[in-house]
Amino acid sequence: MKNKINSAVLQVKGLHISFERYGKGLRKVNLDVIHSLSLEVFSGEILAVVGSSGSGKSLLAHAILGILPRNAQVAGTICYQGQKLTPELQKKYRGTEMMLIPQSVDYLDPLMRVGKQVVGTRGTKQKQEQAFLRYGLNEETAKKYPFQLSGGMARRVLISTAVVGKPKLIVADEPTPGLNPEIAEETFKHFREFANAGAGVLLITHDIGLALQAADRIAVLYAGTVVETAPAKDFQAGKHALRHPYSKAFLDALPQNAFAPIAGTQPYAGDLPPGCPFAPRCRLRTPDCARHIPMRKIRGGEVRCIHAT
Ligand code: SF4
Numbered sequence: 001m002k003n004k005i006n007s008a009v010l011q012v013k014g015l016h017i018s019f020e021r022y023g024k025g026l027r028k029v030n031l032d033v034i035h036s037l038s039l040e041v042f043s044g045e046i047l048a049v050v051g052s053s054g055s056g057k058s059l060l061a062h063a064i065l066g067i068l069p070r071n072a073q074v075a076g077t078i079c080y081q082g083q084k085l086t087p088e089l090q091k092k093y094r095g096t097e098m099m100l101i102p103q104s105v106d107y108l109d110p111l112m113r114v115g116k117q118v119v120g121t122r123g124t125k126q127k128q129e130q131a132f133l134r135y136g137l138n139e140e141t142a143k144k145y146p147f148q149l150s151g152g153m154a155r156r157v158l159i160s161t162a163v164v165g166k167p168k169l170i171v172a173d174e175p176t177p178g179l180n181p182e183i184a185e186e187t188f189k190h191f192r193e194f195a196n197a198g199a200g201v202l203l204i205t206h207d208i209g210l211a212l213q214a215a216d217r218i219a220v221l222y223a224g225t226v227v228e229t230a231p232a233k234d235f236q237a238g239k240h241a242l243r244h245p246y247s248k249a250f251l252d253a254l255p256q257n258a259f260a261p262i263a264g265t266q267p268y269a270g271d272l273p274p275g276c277p278f279a280p281r282c283r284l285r286t287p288d289c290a291r292h293i294p295m296r297k298i299r300g301g302e303v304r305c306i307h308a309t
Pocket of ligand 1: 244245246276277278279280282283284285286289293304305306307308
């Protein structure tokens with residue numbers, strides 16, 4: 001059951017992430033991979049962040065947890081429970097109140113038995129055993145090293161690390177690849193339990209079908225920024241209930257809908273058009289779309305499009 005939503009656990013305001021690269025003639029150029037990105041996750045809710053590969057979803061997760069590569073340049077603010085996160089605070093909360101369920105199973109320590117990793121500094125052996133039972137991992141699994149696990153088992157171990165604690169914010173970065181459908185569904189049930197217990201869950205996924213089952217609200221990322229945030233029920237209602245041309249196209253491209261991909265590709269970070277990043281593919285564009293397009297509230301959601309109604 002979806003939940004009553006309370007205060008903001010996470011607020012991301014005007015986030016910019018760029019990387020310096022060498023361009024032609026060995027000139028340094030800044031690649032804006034994330035730009036003007038704002039979103040909130042409230043206590044008691046699951047916010048799904050969807051978008052195609054390369055839209056910046058994983059970088060967002062890493063920025064929140066403070067684990068971006070050293071050469072990343074970050075601007076904007078990220079607040080956790082109203083407190084502006086600094087690198088020190090990110091380190092303090094990471095793995096305790098703020099949990100990452102990462103996309104890559106390489107986050108497991110290759111030299112430590114996985115049972116011990118799940119117990120960590122916050123759990124107990126009993127809680128680890130309960131978590132393993134819940135995710136279909138047998139007792140022997142706890143004694144294994146990561147290289148002895150299949151991809152699906154390693155992913156279930158990673159999810160168990162979140163289950164043993166009492167996190168207030170869970171950032172799950174593509175948590176379901178490698179899981180069979182029953183365990184994937186079970187995983188989302190546990191996210192719902194976390195939300196029902198008062199945590200905020202930021203669920204990053206490309207699987208909008210699963211996002212629709214699990215989330216209260218959905219944020220759509222395109223070319224490094226949020227173009228629409230809307231209640232999940234609007235996505236369930238169909239594209240007429242959505243606000244942004246890309247969200248509508250994204251929904252239309254799903255196999256369960258019209259399976260109609262739109263022409264063109266998402267622009268590369270170093271090659272963004274002026275104004276709206278979707279403009280080169282948008283049938284509704286006008287000359288005004290080349291100016292800065294702010295987010296605005298419409299029909300209980302938010303949209304970055306000047307012609308949305
Ligand atoms: S701002 Fe213009 S180009 Fe961008 S989505 Fe809206 S209509 Fe299309």
